[in-house]
Amino acid sequence: MKHIKLGDLDVARIGLGAMGMSHGLTGAGTDDAESIRTVHRAIDLGVTMIDTAEIYGPYTNEDLLGRALKGRRDQVVLATKFGLVSHAGAGAWTLDSSPANIRTALEGSLKRLGTDHIDLYYQHRVDPNTPIEEVVGTLAELVTEGKIRHIGLSEAGPDTIRRAHAVHPITAVQSEYSLWTRGIEDRILPVLREFGIGLVPFSPLGHGFLTGTVRNENDFEEGDFRRGNPRFTGENFRRNLALADEVQAIAADVGATPAQVAIAWLLAQGDDIAPIPGTKRVTRVEENTAADRLQLPADVLTRLSSLPPAAGDTHTEAGLRMLER
Structure with a gap:
């Protein structure tokens, strides 16, 4: 697999998002053995970057990866x-980036991951109660102590990125970016490129919608965050099916799958972008990583870039309040 640089961090340009193995999606946590096989297969196929978070579960996804990476860390x-x-007591889904x-x-x-250092440690969401300078100052201390190697931000806005980078180099910013979520192109990407910061797009397949396999809004189990997501309900869902069908038609024209086309389009947006499509299945990780070999012609890239935006917000109102796009 081809490699790129996120800042000065070398990674294969397609990573693996592990969240859905344990959290947030239909079927999460039902087959840890298959999830571990998926991690191993991803590594065998050349994937280097694997992404998780303490909130996924909470904690169970990191526990799973700790088991999967034994002997392969x-x-x-x-x-x-x-x-x-x-x-400090408030628990999960409470913003807290205080130094302690x-x-x-x-x-x-x-401890859960079974390692003595984290290669890329992200602030998951910007905490309005803790100045970003204080957050990055603490992370810089952890770099000096050898407990983390690189600092990242997730869903941070331009001002936060600039202020953070002034304290210590930021290696990567993680944001939702795909054919149907392109809001970062005008405000975020120029700042990242000004400072040489890499972009890690999560949900590059639109939470599965762009694969063409999501056809019914009632397919999601209780606990699947897509059940209440504006893009997956009502008239928005029906309008977005037409967008997925367009991607499927383009994929048929180039002899690839819709997922491969969606990932290849992202890769074509720059050599500082490393998407992390999530899956818990070996077959899907094989399909997704094959996008590394797919070179889309210029007219196809133009056709994809010209697709209409998705209908509906990316998050519920509560989720949107945590974003700094």
Whole structure:
């Protein structure tokens, strides 16, 4: 697999998002053995960056990866996130990037993941109660202590990125970016490229919608966040099916799958972009990583870039309040 640089961090240009193995999606946590096989197959196929977070479960996804990476830890760039669990008592889904909370979160992640360092440690969401300078200052101390190697931000806005990078180099920013979520192109990408910061797009397949396999809004189990997501309900869902069908038609024209086309389009947006499509199945990781070999013609890239935006917000109102796009 081809490699790119996120800042000065070398990674294979297609990573693996592990969240759905344990959290948030239909079938999560039902087959850990297959999830572990998927991690191993991804590594065998050349994937280096594997992404998780303490909030996924909470904690169970990191536990799973800790088991999966036994004996293979040195083969991967391991990324995890803090800041959506307050260890001072408020618990999960509470923004807390205070220095004490960061250190508590990191020690827990290190233990669950079975490692002595995190390669890329992200602030999961910007905490309005803790200045970003204080957050990055704490992370810089952890770099000096050898407990983390690189610092990342997730869903941070331009001003936060600039202020953070002034304290310590930011290696990567993680944001939702795909054929149907392109809001970062005008405000975020120029800032990242100004400072040489890499982009890690999560949900590059539109939470599965762009694969063409999502056809009924009632297919999602209780606990699947897509059940209440505006893009997966009502008239928005029906309009977005037409968008998925367009991607499927283009994929048929080039002899690839819709997922491969969606990932290849992202890869064509720059050599500083490393998407992390999530899956818990070996067959899907094989399909997704094959996008590395798919070179889309210029007219196809133009056709894809010209597709209409998805209908509906990317998150519920509560979720949107945590974003700084």
